[in-house]
Amino acid sequence: MIVRNTSPEPQWILLIHQLPPKPTNLRVRIWRKLQKLGAVAIKNSVYVLPASEQAHEDFQWLKQEIESAGGEAAVFRAGSVEGATDKEIIAGFRKARDEEYAAISAGLDGLTGAIREQDRGKHLSAGRLSTHETEIDKLHAELERVAANDFFDAAGKAAAFTAYDRCQRAIRAAQGPTRKSAQLETKGGSLDVAKYQRRRWVTRRNLHIDRLASAWLIKQFIDKRPRFDFIADGETVEGAIPFDMFGAEFTHQGEACTFETMLKRFGLADNKGLSEIAEIVHDIDLKDDKFHRLEAAGLNAIIDGLSKVLRDDRKLLQQTIIVFDGLYALLSKESQKKTSAKSGTRKRKRTK
Numbered sequence: 001m002i003v004r005n006t007s008p009e010p011q012w013i014l015l016i017h018q019l020p021p022k023p024t025n026l027r028v029r030i031w032r033k034l035q036k037l038g039a040v041a042i043k044n045s046v047y048v049l050p051a052s053e054q055a056h057e058d059f060q061w062l063k064q065e066i067e068s069a070g071g072e073a074a075v076f077r078a079g080s081v082e083g084a085t086d087k088e089i090i091a092g093f094r095k096a097r098d099e100e101y102a103a104i105s106a107g108l109d110g111l112t113g114a115i116r117e118q119d120r121g122k123h124l125s126a127g128r129l130s131t132h133e134t135e136i137d138k139l140h141a142e143l144e145r146v147a148a149n150d151f152f153d154a155a156g157k158a159a160a161f162t163a164y165d166r167c168q169r170a171i172r173a174a175q176g177p178t179r180k181s182a183q184l185e186t187k188g189g190s191l192d193v194a195k196y197q198r199r200r201w202v203t204r205r206n207l208h209i210d211r212l213a214s215a216w217l218i219k220q221f222i223d224k225r226p227r228f229d230f231i232a233d234g235e236t237v238e239g240a241i242p243f244d245m246f247g248a249e250f251t252h253q254g255e256a257c258t259f260e261t262m263l264k265r266f267g268l269a270d271n272k273g274l275s276e277i278a279e280i281v282h283d284i285d286l287k288d289d290k291f292h293r294l295e296a297a298g299l300n301a302i303i304d305g306l307s308k309v310l311r312d313d314r315k316l317l318q319q320t321i322i323v324f325d326g327l328y329a330l331l332s333k334e335s336q337k338k339t340s341a342k343s344g345t346r347k348r349k350r351t352k
Contacts, residue, residue, distance in 0.1 A: 012081060012089070015039070015047045015059045017066050017073035026069050033062060038149025040092045042084050050093075050151045051077060094154040100146045101156030107139050108163040112170045119174040129174065130198070133227065136167055144314065168229070172200070175239040190267030193222055202229040202240040207313050209303055210285040211244045213259045213277065215317055216324040218243075221274070222266055230313040257285045273332030277324070299327070 015034075019027050037058050039047040049055040056075065063073040081089065115132055118124040143160055150157055201218055203211045207230065218226050229237050242248035244258040253261045259281045263269045269278075279291035284300045302323060310316040 011051050011086065012078045013049050013051050013055045013059055014042075014076045014078055014081065015062060015073065016076070017045050017063070018071055019045075019066065020070040023069065026066075026071070030062065030066065036145065038093075038097075038146075038151065040089070040096050042081060042089065042092070048081070048089060090152050093152050097146060097150045097152075097154035098156040101143075101154060101160040104139055104143050104146065105156070105160045105163040108136075108160075108167045111135055111139070112163070112167040115167070115170045115174055119170075124174050129171070132171060133198070136164075136171065137227075139167075140164060144312075147312075148315075172238050172240070175200070191265050193266060196223050196241075198225045198227075199223055200227045200229065200237065200240040202231055202237045202242050203244050205230045205232055205313055207316055208285075208307070209281055209300065210258045212303065212317060212320045213281045213324060214243050214250070214262055216321050217259060217262055217268075217274070219321065220325070220328075221268060221271075222262075228314070228317065255286070255288075255290075257282050259285075272335035273328045276331040276335065277327060280327075295327075299323075 017030070019030065034041075034047050037049065037055070039049050041047050047059075049059065056077070059075045063075050066073040080086070111132060115124065118128060143164055146160075147157060201215070201223070203215070207215070215226075215228060229240060231237060236242075241250070243250040243262070245251060250262050250265065251258050256264070257278075260278045263271075263274055263278055268274050276293075280293045280295050280299055283289055283291050283293045283296040284303075303320065306316055306319055306323075310319060
């Protein structure tokens with residue numbers, strides 16, 4: 001194959017490789033990684049991705065893996081590929097994604113049918129419901145992976161997401177109404193975290209700082225296996241726990257943002273790392289500079305930047321969870337240092 005690089009900004013990145021006969025599992029391993037990247041085969045052992053720095057880096061890693069196993073590989077940037085027009089390559093990408101979307105849609109529709117049938121027959125036990133939720137999570141993760149690799153808007157995307165929404169509605173209907181949180185309080189007045197496990201949480205779409213921070217708090221400190229839904233204004237989700245929404249229990253109260261409200265309601269306000277994050281979130285969300293947190297401008301810039309790059313709320317939440325994890329680790333460590341320093345000062349004074 002001859003690759004002609006006639007464009008100053010190449011449109012395609014190609015991986016051309018030859019694998020050794022051993023190890024025997026190398027071929028399957030490389031093929032699976034190419035599938036995860038969304039690469040399409042033009043000819044045997046020749047794969048292509050739309051040109052981007054990420055695609056180039058991904059192919060370079062595969063090249064290194066192939067060569068370390070005794071194979072041969074080369075990565076090219078190309079403006080055109082002999083033997084295949086741009087139109088044919090794009091059609092190949094759409095066909096590959098449509099096949100993946102169709103498989104996911106079939107899985108979701110089958111699951112929807114099973115949920116509805118079991119619910120009608122009163123056979124939908126808590127164990128079966130949990131199993132179905134786990135399967136939905138797996139199919140949704142696969143759907144997000146395929147959508148992230150859908151470089152040319154394949155026709156099957158809309159049908160796959162419709163199938164996912166249909167499955168979500170079926171399991172919501174089967175779950176029934178949620179219990180009142182007033183019944184879930186401990187003797188001390190804080191809500192019992194143990195009774196908020198495996199729950200469905202709902203908030204408004206187009207996430208920003210308070211909703212993102214609150215979702216992170218739920219996932220890391222309240223509900224070990226939460227399920228999140230992001231809805232338009234005026235929508236409701238039966239059986240879900242709303243947060244940062246008008247009329248919800250977990251929302252702004254007085255001068256407190258939703259994150260601060262949830263810390264108080266779940267008895268987490270004494271956690272130094274969380275209380276410091278609450279001050280930063282408050283300053284960004286309410287814009288009153290109440291706590292004068294210097295970190296607010298930086299965190300706000302990071303969230304704004306990620307929001308522009310990741311227009312899908314679920315993907316945005318996944319990325320910001322890492323940001324909040326890092327911030328929490330840093331602030332918790334600094335709080336421990338301050339506590340140790342104060343303790344040391346008091347000891348020295350007593351000694352004197």
